Amino acid sequence: MSNLMPHPGRSIQLLPGPTPVPERILAAMCRDVLDHRGPVFQELGLSVLKEMQTVFRTKDPVIIYASSGTGAWEAAIVNTLSPGDRVLTIEGGHFAAMWTGMARDFGLIPDVIPTDWRTGPDPQKIAEHLAKDKEHAIKAVFVVHNETSTGVRGAIAKVREAMDAVGHPALLMVDAVSSLAGMDYRHDEWGVDVSVSGSQKGLMLPPGLAFTAISERARAATETAKMPRYYWSWTKMLAQNKEGYFPFTPATGLLHGLAESIAMLKEEGFDNVFARHERNAEAVRRAVCAWGLDVWCLDPESYSPAVTAVGMPEGHDATAFRKLVYERFDVALAMGLGKLAGKVFRIGHLGSVNDVTLLGGLTAIERALAIAKVPHSSGGVAAAMDYLG
Numbered sequence: 017m018s019n020l021m022p023h024p025g026r027s028i029q030l031l032p033g034p035t036p037v038p039e040r041i042l043a044a045m046c047r048d049v050l051d052h053r054g055p056v057f058q059e060l061g062l063s064v065l066k067e068m069q070t071v072f073r074t075k076d077p078v079i080i081y082a083s084s085g086t087g088a089w090e091a092a093i094v095n096t097l098s099p100g101d102r103v104l105t106i107e108g109g110h111f112a113a114m115w116t117g118m119a120r121d122f123g124l125i126p127d128v129i130p131t132d133w134r135t136g137p138d139p140q141k142i143a144e145h146l147a148k149d150k151e152h153a154i155k156a157v158f159v160v161h162n163e164t165s166t167g168v169r170g171a172i173a174k175v176r177e178a179m180d181a182v183g184h185p186a187l188l189m190v191d192a193v194s195s196l197a198g199m200d201y202r203h204d205e206w207g208v209d210v211s212v213s214g215s216q217k218g219l220m221l222p223p224g225l226a227f228t229a230i231s232e233r234a235r236a237a238t239e240t241a242k243m244p245r246y247y248w249s250w251t252k253m254l255a256q257n258k259e260g261y262f263p264f265t266p267a268t269g270l271l272h273g274l275a276e277s278i279a280m281l282k283e284e285g286f287d288n289v290f291a292r293h294e295r296n297a298e299a300v301r302r303a304v305c306a307w308g309l310d311v312w313c314l315d316p317e318s319y320s321p322a323v324t325a326v327g328m329p330e331g332h333d334a335t336a337f338r339k340l341v342y343e344r345f346d347v348a349l350a351m352g353l354g355k356l357a358g359k360v361f362r363i364g365h366l367g368s369v370n371d372v373t374l375l376g377g378l379t380a381i382e383r384a385l386a387i388a389k390v391p392h393s394s395g396g397v398a399a400a401m402d403y404l405g
C-alpha cells in the first residue's frame with residue numbers, strides 16, 4: 017500500500033521516458049482489438065511500417081516488436097553476431113554499460129572504450145581502436161545516441177566518419193531509444209546499420225513497442241550469424257511485414273496509438289518538434305545554472321535535448337531529493353542510474369511537454385531545494401521563464 021498523500025490536480029512527469037501520453041493518442045488506442053490477420057489490420061500494418069521509415073529517415077525496412085527497447089537490442093545482437101565475436105562498445109553511461117553487459121551475456125567479447133560519463137563518444141579514440149584491428153575481428157560498434165543516464169548526446173555522424181576513415185567494416189549499431197522523434201536522427205545519412213528505439217520516449221506512447229531500422233549489410237549478416245533466435249528473428253518478421261502482417265500477435269492497440277503519434281509529429285513538423293525540445297532543454301539548463309547546480313554534461317555541443325542530468329552538491333543525496341519532489345509536489349523526476357545513483361537527478365523534457373508543464377516541474381524543484389536546504393540561489397524558474405519568453 018502506498019503511504020503517499022492523495023494529490024489533487026494533475027501530476028507532472030518530467031521523465032526521459034515513459035513520457036506523457038497526449039489525449040489524442042490515448043483516444044486512438046481505445047479501439048476494439050483487431051483481427052491481426054485481417055484486411056483492416058493489414059492497412060494499419062503497412063501504414064505504420066512505412067511511416068516509421070520517415071521517422072528514422074531511412075529507406076531501409078523498419079520492424080516493430082511487441083517489446084521494450086531492450087528487446088530490440090537483443091534482436092540486433094542475435095540476428096547479426098555469433099558467440100565469440102568481438103564488438104566495440106563506447107561506455108558513456110548506464111545504458112551503454114547495459115549493452116556491454118548484454119554482449120558479454122551472449123558470449124561476445126566486448127572491447128570497451130570508457131568515457132567520463134560527462135562527454136560524448138570520442139571519434140578519434142574509436143578510429144585509433146579500430147585501426148589496430150587489422151584482421152577486422154571487431155564485427156560491430158555499439159553506440160548510444162542519447163545517453164539518457166547522463167544527458168549527453170553523441171555525434172553519430174562523426175562515429176561513422178571515424179569508422180570510414182580507417183576503412184573498418186564493422187556494423188554500426190546505434191541505440192536511439194531516447195532520441196528518436198525527440199531530436200534529429202538520420203539512419204541513412206549517418207550510415208547506421210542497426211538503429212534501435214522504443215515507444216515510450218519521443219513517440220509519446222506507453223511502453224510496449226520497440227523499433228529497429230536495418231541496413232542491407234545488417235540484413236546480410238543474418239545469413240552467417242550463429243546466435244539462436246526465434247521471436248527476435250528479423251527474417252521471419254521482414255517476410256510477413258512485406259504484406260503488412262506480423263509473424264506473432266502484434267500489439268494492435270499500441271499500433272493504433274503509433275499511427276496517431278506519427279500523425280501528430282507530422283502535423284507539428286519534425287523540425288519544429290526538434291526545435292521545441294532544444295528550447296525546453298535550454299530553459300531547463302538556464303534554471304539549473306541560476307540555481308548554481310551542475311549541468312552534468314560538460315560539453316555544450318553534446319547537451320541532450322531530451323534530458324538534463326543535474327549534479328547534486330556534496331553531502332546531499334539526489335535520490336532522497338527526487339523522492340521529496342515526488343511526494344511533496346507530485347512531480348516525477350528521474351533518478352541517477354548506475355554509478356550516478358544518488359549523485360544526479362534528471363529532468364526529462366522529452367515528448368509531449370509544453371512550457372507550462374516544464375515551468376510547473378521547475379517550480380516544484382526550486383521549492384524542494386529550499387525545503388531540503390540544498391545550497392542554491394533562487395531564480396531558476398524566473399531564468400527559465402525569461403528564456404521561454
Ligand SMILES: Cc1ncc(COP(=O)(O)O)c(C=O)c1O
Nearest residue numbers: 084085086111162164193194214
Ligand atoms: C538510451 C536508452 N537505451 C535503452 C533503454 C532501455 O529501454 P527499455 O527500458 O525500453 O527496454 C533506455 C531506457 O530508458 C534508454 O534510455
